[in-house]
Amino acid sequence: MQRRYTLPVLLWLAACGEEPQSREPSRPPPRVGIVEVRPRPTPLAFTYGGRVTATRQTEVRARVGGILLRRAFTEGSEVREGDVLFLIDPAPYQAAVNLATAQVQEAEATTQRARRDQQRTAALLRAAAGSEKDRDDAVFALAQAEAALAAASARLATSRLELGYSTVTAPIAGFTSLEAMPEGSLVGTGEANSLLTRITQLDPVQVAFAFHLPDLAALSAGDGPDLQAEVVLGPDGGPQGRVSFTEATVDPATGTVRARATLPNAGHRLRPGQFVRIRVSGRLRDAIRIPQSAVQQDIQGPFAYVLGPDSRAERRALRLGRLLGEEWVIEEGLRAGDRVIAEGVAKVTEGAVVDAQEARP
Structure with a gap:
């Protein structure tokens, strides 16, 4: 016979647990x-602070003294190696060349005469018509004349060299600085008054920085031939080059290793003295x-x-x-x-x- 329960009875049975208990299904593993x-x-990449330096930078100095007649370049412009930069008054040096030339000519004539005299005295001695003293005197005179000719030739070469130095040319290609002495100044050859300008080469440039020792150890464990370097200039990146120098010793004060990267700089975006961020990359094996x-x-x-x-x-x-x-x-x-x-x-x-x-x- 089927049981019929009222609502209160059902609630009482549920509380007493007479109805079969339902089990929740177990959750599947996540x-x-x-x-x-x-x-x-x-690949490993480490970023450091660095300072841009010029690959080559030179001071243009006067090798001879005199009045600075002319500056032949625009300050800050690019010059090529061998371009004329300054003209120092060449008149004293041209006069010295002329004088040395005359002295050489006179010494040559004296040498030729002494050589003929030596030949004549030697011939007379062989013919028993001269004395050995005359021969020795002629040999001595010829030696003196040849020495005077050599000295005159050396003075002529020096004079020509100084005349050439009166035209100051660029020893390297690069960009000039401001002139150190204006036209009309009296320049000399000493340390104080010989500087005329400076030339800085801007392509390529170098960036000096310092490796942290653990970073260098990690990079050195790689199998790449070189450590690549890139200057961080913005979203578009910057010039890329390679690490060209690494110090063999560790700085005991900082625990770092000095290094230098060389990078092309065709657009001259980097300038010597500029502080930049440089990213050095290599490979870490396995x-x-x-x-x-x-x-x-x-x-x-x-x-x-x-x-x-x-x-x-x-x-x-x-x-x-x-x-x-x-x-x-x-x-x-x-x-x-x-x-x-x-x-x-x-x-x-x-x-x-x-x-x-x-x-x-």
């Missing part, structure tokens, strides 16, 4: 995405990288969940290296072949069973 750890050659989303942080430090036996999540403490884009370089804590949970990490607890699938690239 679905997560995993990545398998594989050591990969990893580094372990995992997505940034896989790394968690708590009071014990950074960690990640690794898929263990029976699809259970295991906690691994990590020692992090550099953040490269959206990936962390892992110094310690993971091994090749580990499967790290990179997606759905927020739903995972230590020891929980997970439904693991390959993470999206």
Whole structure:
């Protein structure tokens, strides 16, 4: 016979548990995405502060004294090697050349006469018509004349050299500075009054900076032939070159290693003395990288969940290296072949069973 219950009876039976109890269905394990750890050659980039220096910079100085007659360039303009820059009054030096030329001609004539006299005295001595003293005197006179000719020739060469120095040319190509002495000034050859201008070469340029020792060690572990360098000037980047010098010793005061990069500067965007940011890049051999989303942080430090036996999540403490884009370089804590949970990490607890699938690239 079928039972009929009124509402109060049903409520009493439910409270007493006479009705069969319904069980909630168990939740499925959370679905997560995993990545398998594989050591990969990893590019490294470190950014430092640096100062731009000229590859070549020289002072243009007067080699002879005199009145500065003319400046033949526009201050701040670009000049080529060998271009005329200044003209010092050449008249005294031209007169010295003329005088030295006359002295050379006179010495040549004296030498020719002494040579003929020596030849005659030698012939007379062979014919028993002369004396040995006459021969010796003639030989001595010829030697004196030849020495005087050599001295006159040296004075002529010096005079011509000084005359050439009266026209001051550019020793290198580059950009000139302001003139140090105006036209009409009396220039000399001393340290105080010989500077005329400076020339600075702007292409290429160098950037002086200092490596942090751990950074240099990481970069030196790579297999690339050179360390590449780029000046950070904005979204469009800047000139790119290479590290051309690295000091062999460490500065004991700062723990850094001095270095220098050489970069092209065709557009002259970099100027000597300018402070810039320079990014140095190389390659780190066989580094372990995992997505940034896989790394968690708590009071014990950074960690990640690794898929263990029976699809259970295991906690691994990590020692992090550099953040490269959206990936962390892992110094310690993971091994090749580990499967790290990179997606759905927020739903995972230590020891929980997970439904693991390959993470999206």
